[in-house]
Amino acid sequence: MNVAAQLVLLIAVGQAPSRIDSCVQCHKDLRDNRLSAPVIQMQNDIHSGRGLSCVNCHAGDDKQSDKKRAMDPAAGFIGKPRPADVAPFCGKCHSNAEFMRAYNPAPRVDQEAEYKTSVHSKRVAEGDSRPATCISCHGSHGVRAVKDATSPVYPTRVVETCGRCHVDPEYMKPYKIPTDQLAKYMSSVHAEALFKKLDLSAPTCNDCHGNHGAVPPGAASVANVCGTCHVRQSGLFQNSPHKPVFEVLGTGDCLACHNNHDTSHTTDAMLGTDQQAICTSCHTDGAGFEAAGRMSRAISLLSERIGSAEATLERATQVGMEVSRMTFDLNEARNHLIDARVVVHSFSPNELEAVVKPGMDITARAHQQGLQALEEAAFRRKGLALALVVIGLAILAIYLKIRDIEKVSSEPN
Amino acid sequence: MSGTTPNSLWQWFDKRIGLEIVVNAAREKEVPIHRHTVWYYFGGMTLFLFTVQAVTGMLLLLYYRPSTENAFESVQFIMAQVRFGWLIRSIHSWSANLLVAVLFIHLFSVFFLRAYRRPRELTWITGMLPLFVTLAFGFSGYLLPWNTIAFFATQVGTEVAGVVPFAGSFLVRFLRGGNEVTGATLTRFFAFHVAMLPALSVVIAGIHLLLVQRHGMSVPFSAKPRPLKTMQFVPNFLLRDLIGWLSALAALATLSALFPSELGQKADPFAPAPAGIRPEWYFMFMFQTLRVMPAKIGPLEGEILAVTVFGMAAGLLFCVPFIDRQANTGRKNRLLLLSGWLAVVYILVMTVLGYRR
Amino acid sequence: MESLPAPPILRRRTVLNYFLGTTLGGTLCAILYPVLQFLIPPAVSEASESSVVAGTSGELKHGSAKIFRFGSQPGLLIKTPTGETRAFSATCTHLNCTVQYRPDIEHIWCACHDGHYDINGKNIAGPPPRPLEQYAVNFRGDDVIVSKG
Numbered sequence: 001m002n003v004a005a006q007l008v009l010l011i012a013v014g015q016a017p018s019r020i021d022s023c024v025q026c027h028k029d030l031r032d033n034r035l036s037a038p039v040i041q042m043q044n045d046i047h048s049g050r051g052l053s054c055v056n057c058h059a060g061d062d063k064q065s066d067k068k069r070a071m072d073p074a075a076g077f078i079g080k081p082r083p084a085d086v087a088p089f090c091g092k093c094h095s096n097a098e099f100m101r102a103y104n105p106a107p108r109v110d111q112e113a114e115y116k117t118s119v120h121s122k123r124v125a126e127g128d129s130r131p132a133t134c135i136s137c138h139g140s141h142g143v144r145a146v147k148d149a150t151s152p153v154y155p156t157r158v159v160e161t162c163g164r165c166h167v168d169p170e171y172m173k174p175y176k177i178p179t180d181q182l183a184k185y186m187s188s189v190h191a192e193a194l195f196k197k198l199d200l201s202a203p204t205c206n207d208c209h210g211n212h213g214a215v216p217p218g219a220a221s222v223a224n225v226c227g228t229c230h231v232r233q234s235g236l237f238q239n240s241p242h243k244p245v246f247e248v249l250g251t252g253d254c255l256a257c258h259n260n261h262d263t264s265h266t267t268d269a270m271l272g273t274d275q276q277a278i279c280t281s282c283h284t285d286g287a288g289f290e291a292a293g294r295m296s297r298a299i300s301l302l303s304e305r306i307g308s309a310e311a312t313l314e315r316a317t318q319v320g321m322e323v324s325r326m327t328f329d330l331n332e333a334r335n336h337l338i339d340a341r342v343v344v345h346s347f348s349p350n351e352l353e354a355v356v357k358p359g360m361d362i363t364a365r366a367h368q369q370g371l372q373a374l375e376e377a378a379f380r381r382k383g384l385a386l387a388l389v390v391i392g393l394a395i396l397a398i399y400l401k402i403r404d405i406e407k408v409s410s411e412p413n
Numbered sequence: 414m415s416g417t418t419p420n421s422l423w424q425w426f427d428k429r430i431g432l433e434i435v436v437n438a439a440r441e442k443e444v445p446i447h448r449h450t451v452w453y454y455f456g457g458m459t460l461f462l463f464t465v466q467a468v469t470g471m472l473l474l475l476y477y478r479p480s481t482e483n484a485f486e487s488v489q490f491i492m493a494q495v496r497f498g499w500l501i502r503s504i505h506s507w508s509a510n511l512l513v514a515v516l517f518i519h520l521f522s523v524f525f526l527r528a529y530r531r532p533r534e535l536t537w538i539t540g541m542l543p544l545f546v547t548l549a550f551g552f553s554g555y556l557l558p559w560n561t562i563a564f565f566a567t568q569v570g571t572e573v574a575g576v577v578p579f580a581g582s583f584l585v586r587f588l589r590g591g592n593e594v595t596g597a598t599l600t601r602f603f604a605f606h607v608a609m610l611p612a613l614s615v616v617i618a619g620i621h622l623l624l625v626q627r628h629g630m631s632v633p634f635s636a637k638p639r640p641l642k643t644m645q646f647v648p649n650f651l652l653r654d655l656i657g658w659l660s661a662l663a664a665l666a667t668l669s670a671l672f673p674s675e676l677g678q679k680a681d682p683f684a685p686a687p688a689g690i691r692p693e694w695y696f697m698f699m700f701q702t703l704r705v706m707p708a709k710i711g712p713l714e715g716e717i718l719a720v721t722v723f724g725m726a727a728g729l730l731f732c733v734p735f736i737d738r739q740a741n742t743g744r745k746n747r748l749l750l751l752s753g754w755l756a757v758v759y760i761l762v763m764t765v766l767g768y769r770r
Numbered sequence: 771m772e773s774l775p776a777p778p779i780l781r782r783r784t785v786l787n788y789f790l791g792t793t794l795g796g797t798l799c800a801i802l803y804p805v806l807q808f809l810i811p812p813a814v815s816e817a818s819e820s821s822v823v824a825g826t827s828g829e830l831k832h833g834s835a836k837i838f839r840f841g842s843q844p845g846l847l848i849k850t851p852t853g854e855t856r857a858f859s860a861t862c863t864h865l866n867c868t869v870q871y872r873p874d875i876e877h878i879w880c881a882c883h884d885g886h887y888d889i890n891g892k893n894i895a896g897p898p899p900r901p902l903e904q905y906a907v908n909f910r911g912d913d914v915i916v917s918k919g
Contacts, residue, residue, distance in 0.1 A: 201897030322493035327842035384670035394793035
């Protein structure tokens with residue numbers, strides 16, 4: 001091929017290296033899509049963007065145009081790695097701190113080690129080709145940074161990446177685990193936060209199950225997992241009477257009440273002694289039942305009172321009364337309500353009532369002030385009545401005056 | 414009763430200004446008494462309510478701030494912190510509505526009694542102008558509290574102006590002070606509302622009043638009994654007027670105390686329009702017409718047609734004294750009567766329908 | 771003429787005139803009273819909530835903070851360990867819980883989902899997507915004035 005065509009080729013392929021790459025030259029023209037596609041895919045790959053090329057992963061010799069010499073296994077060429085070999089293949093670089101440092105001053109180099117602890121790795125080592133390896137989630141050619149929104153492991157895309165296998169009942173048949181996790185998760189409050197509100201801090205599969213060491217958390221460690229965000233609830237729960245009981249029962253800590261994948265919005269109705277409350281699924285009488293009742297009543301009462309105080313203040317605002325101080329105070333009361341809902345996890349009615357009480361006091365005060373504002377507005381009615389009386393009398397006086405002067409004009413003088 | 418006013422202060426002024434002329438004119442003015450006399454009160458009532466607007470408006474000016482950062486807050490300040498601020502503001506708001514209602518009654522009573530006939534054509538014209546000025550007062554004033562409803566109603570209303578053929582887009586930019594409704598619109602509407610429109614209305618309404626005094630009260634042809642009984646303007650008619658005005662005041666006070674004006678939410682230009690935006694009731698019939706107009710009628714766009722028809726109707730109304738020549742002879746003009754009643758019915762029906770949506 | 775008592779009709783007319791005068795006067799008062807009250811400037815002369823007195827300059831010890839009211843929203847007034855006074859909105863940028871200052875880790879902390887901000891208000895750990903809104907702090911005599919913008 002003449003020089004001009006080679007230059008055109010170089011530009012077309014968009015590779016940083018200024019040398020000629022025989023891998024690309026050959027593979028781009030191949031008819032089999034499986035062999036030619038990687039050339040295109042590598043144009044948008046984080047590795048090639050950093051100056052790496054085919055030989056950095058696959059070894060071989062890219063200065064040789066002869067197929068046998070370029071891809072000589074005796075010279076170290078690795079073609080397509082088998083599933084069990086994928087992790088070490090990537091780990092060649094990614095577990096090498098010194099190598100990675102050139103690209104990132106503070107690299108993580110434990111991914112391969114993490115992966116080894118996972119269920120995926122264990123099964124792949126046994127010869128199963130179905131479980132995930134590095135390339136199942138990250139791709140092989142065309143790998144993007146996690147921060148890149150088109151990467152399959154960007155927070156909003158993790159569910160579809162894991163779901164590619166875990167939702168398919170045929171694919172998952174040998175493993176005898178459910179395939180409804182994704183559907184359940186998508187109905188959860190976490191999915192709502194992630195997909196509707198685009199809150200990227202909301203958890204998706206990897207935040208609870210781990211990235212590389214993917215494993216369902218043990219039943220006794222669920223509270224720790226949830227506790228990475230829900231610090232207070234987890235802490236209170238682990239010191240509560242429920243923790244040892246749940247451990248024995250194997251209910252998985254938080255899951256007992258909140259479910260794992262389909263974690264829905266928590267409501268005050270979950271707490272209490274009604275039929276739909278979760279407490280009654282275990283507690284039907286006794287100390288636990290009473291405690292549930294006490295806690296539920298305390299919280300409902302505070303919530304109701306705040307609601308009615310807010311309604312009063314809204315009415316007062318609409319008739320123009322200045323209520324910003326009371327609104328501020330009610331905010332404070334709302335904080336106490338949120339606090340109370342957290343303290344529920346201590347399952348101690350006394351502790352809960354201690355948190356609720358200041359909230360109730362604040363709410364009562366704010367409500368009182370709101371009513372006063374409304375009364376001030378109502379006081380105007382009294383002023384109005386007085387003014388109307390005066391005006392009414394004036395009208396009467398004028399009317400009589402008219403009658404008087406018109407009687408005179410029709411009376412003979 | 415109507416005796417002499419003998420104090421020397423009066424005489425001091427009279428020698429310099431010539432007050433006796435006014436006093437004599439007032440003394441001589443007479444009002445005919447017949448079954449349509451009741452309609453005579455509506456002109457004075459309009460004037461009274463306009464005065465209420467001017468006074469309460471000037472008071473509100475002491476505290477109102479016409480900028481997007483401050484307008485809403487200043488109205489809240491008036492409502493919450495200023496003593497009786499809620500009363501002044503609510504009266505201003507209710508009186509605006511009452512003023513427009515009374516003005517329409519005045520307009521239609523003059524129309525149906527055909528008081529526009531010779532020699533009162535100019536009185537009619539200088540009366541029609543304040544109608545448009547008052548509607549402009551209402552439209553510009555509505556935006557000033559800078560709440561959500563006002564903002565979007567103004568957006569829709571000024572959008573409609575764009576439908577006017579030829580001058581439409583210029584009109585929109587002129588009204589809005591730009592392409593969108595922004596703080597510039599607020600400043601502009603404020604200028605219209607407190608300076609230009611008041612000046613205009615004082616001049617035109619002043620001429621209107623002078624002409625009314627010059628020609629005296631018009632008597633419909635159908636008035637009986639002949640020869641007509643009359644009453645003195647001062648004090649008989651004026652005292653009756655006063656009863657009307659005090660009743661209006663009482664009504665305003667009641668409405669203000671029982672239904673004070675609301676603040677609403679502060680306008681957010683970037684929020685989507687909420688459901689249920691409507692203009693003030695006196696624009697509702699036009700708004701409803703535009704809503705039910707089909708997008709196209711033949712080759713013409715429905716909206717343009719509606720606006721043009723309204724424009725033409727206003728133009729016709731303006732020229733009624735010149736169209737209805739028969740009025741001078743007292744012959745009934747059935748076509749005009751019918752059109753008038755149709756217009757009234759149309760306005761009422763469309764207004765009601767507008768609210769039922 | 772002078773010594774005759776006023777005939778009944780004149781007496782009634784006088785009473786009527788007094789009645790008319792009094793009621794019209796009363797109406798005038800009922801109108802003037804609110805108007806005159808309206809003209810008097812209220813105690814708080816400014817409408818907008820763009821600044822507020824958050825506290826006094828000696829109130830906070832180094833490395834402590836307090837919540838103050840800014841209109842109807844909470845604000846956080848901090849005195850850093852080095853003695854600088856700073857003010858932020860106390861509304862967490864994640865889901866609007868009220869943040870607090872934790873002297874043990876010298877972070878502003880949100881209890882709801884373990885969000886951390888440094889004492890510049892920058893979100894450094896946990897869910898919060900944005901820093902806390904910072905307010906301007908000025909001193910007028912003993913007062914600490916916090917203002918927006």
